[in-house]
Amino acid sequence: MFGFGKKKPRPPAQSEADAAPGEAAPSAQTPPAPQPPSAPETAAPAEASTWAPATEDGGDSGRLAQAIAERASRQQETESGRSFFRGLRNGLARTREVLNADISELVTGRKEIDEDLLEELEMLLVAADVGVPATTRIIEDLAYRVKLREVSDPQGLLDAVRRQLADILHRADSPVRQPAPGRPQVILMVGVNGVGKTTTIGKLTKQLQAEGNKVMLAAGDTFRAAAVEQLQAWGERNDVPVIAQHAGADPASVVYDALQAATARGFDVLIADTAGRLHTKTNLMEELKKIVRVMQKIDPDAPHEVMLVVDATTGQNALHQAVQFNEAVPITGITLTKLDGTAKGGILFAIAERLQVPFRFVGVGEKIEDLKPFEADMFLDALMSP
Numbered sequence: 479m480f481g482f483g484k485k486k487p488r489p490p491a492q493s494e495a496d497a498a499p500g501e502a503a504p505s506a507q508t509p510p511a512p513q514p515p516s517a518p519e520t521a522a523p524a525e526a527s528t529w530a531p532a533t534e535d536g537g538d539s540g541r542l543a544q545a546i547a548e549r550a551s552r553q554q555e556t557e558s559g560r561s562f563f564r565g566l567r568n569g570l571a572r573t574r575e576v577l578n579a580d581i582s583e584l585v586t587g588r589k590e591i592d593e594d595l596l597e598e599l600e601m602l603l604v605a606a607d608v609g610v611p612a613t614t615r616i617i618e619d620l621a622y623r624v625k626l627r628e629v630s631d632p633q634g635l636l637d638a639v640r641r642q643l644a645d646i647l648h649r650a651d652s653p654v655r656q657p658a659p660g661r662p663q664v665i666l667m668v669g670v671n672g673v674g675k676t677t678t679i680g681k682l683t684k685q686l687q688a689e690g691n692k693v694m695l696a697a698g699d700t701f702r703a704a705a706v707e708q709l710q711a712w713g714e715r716n717d718v719p720v721i722a723q724h725a726g727a728d729p730a731s732v733v734y735d736a737l738q739a740a741t742a743r744g745f746d747v748l749i750a751d752t753a754g755r756l757h758t759k760t761n762l763m764e765e766l767k768k769i770v771r772v773m774q775k776i777d778p779d780a781p782h783e784v785m786l787v788v789d790a791t792t793g794q795n796a797l798h799q800a801v802q803f804n805e806a807v808p809i810t811g812i813t814l815t816k817l818d819g820t821a822k823g824g825i826l827f828a829i830a831e832r833l834q835v836p837f838r839f840v841g842v843g844e845k846i847e848d849l850k851p852f853e854a855d856m857f858l859d860a861l862m863s864p
């Protein structure tokens with residue numbers, strides 16, 4: 479539904495008879511997604527792909543964005559959606575102060591836009607963690623529009639800032655890559671220690687299962703025994719298999735075994751956890767590269783998504799992490815966690831501008847349901863609406 483896993487819940491005809499014991503059946507409460515008439519699913523497991531052809535879904539970011547937007551607006555209408563929106567607004571309180579209150583204050587009572595106003599706006603955006611490159615571009619664009627008289631009053635300026643911020647997010651958007659028919663979609667989770675990788679895997683597994691996917695997990699964080707156990711606990715909670723070895727084992731070997739098993743057993747999605755800390759940073763980056771190389775021996779397209787997890791409360795540090803991981807293994811999607819805390823949400827724009835990589839999810843708490851698909855307009859509303 480949001481680009482991960484197959485497009486629609488498994489039809490009831492395709493029973494779980496071939497599933498290994500312990501694998502969860504798709505939730506009966508999940509309403510079936512509308513089926514495109516051109517892509518009927520057959521029930522013969524040998525030829526039938528449970529995957530939508532890449533062109534149908536993976537090649538159409540517009541449709542994906544639309545689906546996510548529709549989902550988000552539906553969500554906003556429900557009680558849980560409203561409380562999520564409130565939570566997001568609260569979580570972004572610190573950034574809101576700058577992007578909304580301070581900017582509003584800046585423009586209140588002014589009749590026209592002069593250079594001083596633009597300069598003060600520039601400082602506010604930098605203070606909100608939007609980053610110097612994005613801020614410079616925004617201010618240059620605004621100055622140009624002011625000159626052309628496209629933007630002439632302070633309210634118009636506020637609207638233009640919002641459009642610019644939306645633009646940064648939309649430009650970075652790109653669809654999730656889909657696997658070849660019959661292959662699992664592989665999501666490699668990366669990020670420094672403590673950002674919420676393992677927790678996000680637990681939350682995401684639940685959502686993918688609810689949409690009818692068979693999910694397998696790979697315990698690629700072998701740095702500490704506790705890390706393996708933590709993933710196994712999420713596996714038990716979601717009733718999905720976890721491929722693991724002992725602490726200290728070679729993570730590439732764990733992931734290789736897992737991908738082999740997931741492919742042979744017809745799983746839809748394999749999510750690989752990784753360590754966020756090793757004895758040295760070079761080791762960590764080399765290890766991630768090796769995991770990718772080894773996966774590609776089984777599936778040259780894997781991983782279909784390299785999901786960087788960053789903690790929103792760490793500000794500019796999150797940008798540095800994003801740049802470093804991206805050099806080792808090119809990032810294709812980002813999850814921003816801990817937006818329920820004292821986050822400075824502006825960092826999201828700095829990362830999107832620098833990496834040109836889309837945000838996929840936001841984490842808004844520690845509970846299993848506290849992961850939401852990222853939706854740019856909703857984020858901007860939470861950030862900037864009065």
Ligand SMILES: Nc1nc2c(ncn2[C@@H]2O[C@H](COP(=O)(O)OP(=O)(O)O)[C@@H](O)[C@H]2O)c(=O)[nH]1
Nearest residue numbers: 671672673674675676677815816841842843844
């Ligand atoms: N408040 C909050 N805590 C989170 C969120 N995501 C993860 N955590 C917490 O962050 C801590 C580290 O998470 P973990 O998944 O172990 O991080 P990892 O080292 O990257 O795998 C745990 O206590 C999680 O419960 C979130 O969105 N909000």
Ligand SMILES: [Mg+2]
Nearest residue numbers: 675676699705
């Ligand atoms: Mg972990």
